[in-house]
Amino acid sequence: MSVTTTFPETPPGVASVSQHPVLTIDDFSVDYLVDPPVHAVSHVSLELRRGEILGLAGESGCGKSTLAYGLTRLLKPPAAITSGKASFHSREGFEVDLSKLAGDDLRAFRWDKIAMVFQGAMNSLNPVLRIQAQLDDVLRTHRPEMGRAARRARCVDLLERVGVDPGRLRAYPHELSGGMRQRVMIAMALTLEPQILIMDEPTTALDVVVQREILREITRLRAELGFAVIFITHDLPLLLEISDRIAVMRAGKIVELADARTLYTQPQHPYTRRLLSSFPSLTGARGDFIRTGIDASAYLDETPQTLDADQEGVR
Numbered sequence: 001m002s003v004t005t006t007f008p009e010t011p012p013g014v015a016s017v018s019q020h021p022v023l024t025i026d027d028f029s030v031d032y033l034v035d036p037p038v039h040a041v042s043h044v045s046l047e048l049r050r051g052e053i054l055g056l057a058g059e060s061g062c063g064k065s066t067l068a069y070g071l072t073r074l075l076k077p078p079a080a081i082t083s084g085k086a087s088f089h090s091r092e093g094f095e096v097d098l099s100k101l102a103g104d105d106l107r108a109f110r111w112d113k114i115a116m117v118f119q120g121a122m123n124s125l126n127p128v129l130r131i132q133a134q135l136d137d138v139l140r141t142h143r144p145e146m147g148r149a150a151r152r153a154r155c156v157d158l159l160e161r162v163g164v165d166p167g168r169l170r171a172y173p174h175e176l177s178g179g180m181r182q183r184v185m186i187a188m189a190l191t192l193e194p195q196i197l198i199m200d201e202p203t204t205a206l207d208v209v210v211q212r213e214i215l216r217e218i219t220r221l222r223a224e225l226g227f228a229v230i231f232i233t234h235d236l237p238l239l240l241e242i243s244d245r246i247a248v249m250r251a252g253k254i255v256e257l258a259d260a261r262t263l264y265t266q267p268q269h270p271y272t273r274r275l276l277s278s279f280p281s282l283t284g285a286r287g288d289f290i291r292t293g294i295d296a297s298a299y300l301d302e303t304p305q306t307l308d309a310d311q312e313g314v315r
């Protein structure tokens with residue numbers, strides 16, 4: 001692995017990438033009570049630090065989504081939390097055991113303190129409501145004290161923050177591209193300024209260019225607003241680029257947790273080494289693009305190609 005690697009430095013203004021946890025996950029297990037039962041998440045303990053981007057990596061089926069849904073109590077039977085707990089530590093100094101929340105408290109908590117963006121999120125916008133109405137709805141429900149003008153200003157601000165022209169507030173979801181809809185979902189997740197954002201494959205369905213733009217936006221927003229992120233994907237090169245720390249999950253367990261640079265340069269667990277070596281992009285020329293945004297292979301051969309008539313015809 002001799003390719004020069006660029007890792008994120010803590011951006012200025014992220015005063016809150018600290019050693020203090022915002023979420024503590026302790027001995028957390030989830031089973032699917034089918035026959036035979038599936039132990040999808042097995043005794044996971046993790047700390048999410050205030051303001052950090054924690055990448056959760058691992059191959060398909062290792063339990064990443066189950067952990068995310070389990071933490072936010074979005075799992076339905078046959079899933080069952082069989083051990084452990086998750087505790088939220090607020091900026092104001094109080095602690096909330098997520099397993100004790102129910103009903104309206106749980107719903108409010110989800111928007112207010114922990115918000116989520118899932119892979120298919122862009123398709124979950126209501127097709128018959130304008131973007132403005134959907135953002136406004138979150139504010140009306142959770143910030144009843146806000147007047148109409150303040151809500152409108154907040155909607156404009158939110159769209160600007162995620163790089164969407166506020167003129168689009170009047171648009172219906174089908175009038176927006178997939179990338180824009182996903183940005184709107186991120187805006188919606190940020191509406192109440194949560195302290196934690198859980199993102200499960202938030203850009204997987206998008207093409208690479210749009211994906212990179214959105215990732216840049218997420219890291220910028222984190223620097224501006226100081227929330228912590230659990231970023232879930234099977235795309236380890238992507239995590240190496242954006243994460244402060246990375247947890248590697250295998251068969252329901254966290255097998256390694258380290259800062260991104262250490263995980264890349266000194267992987268300890270054989271599975272982490274295998275996972276790293278399964279991405280040719282990390283060792284080949286294209287690795288530069290993934291980790292630095294500069295596509296070295298684009299400069300490898302700049303000699304103009306001479307096409308014969310047949311080839312041009314094919315073009």
Ligand SMILES: Nc1ncnc2c1ncn2[C@@H]1O[C@H](COP(=O)(O)OP(=O)(O)OP(=O)(O)O)[C@@H](O)[C@H]1O
Pocket residue numbers: 032034038040058059060061062063064065066067078234
């Ligand atoms: N409703 C269900 N019933 C039974 N088993 C399930 C159910 N949902 C998920 N599983 C199993 O739980 C395990 C963890 O699945 P999970 O979707 O959390 O993995 P993942 O790492 O998020 O995968 P992916 O990256 O493909 O989304 C897998 O073995 C999966 O087959």
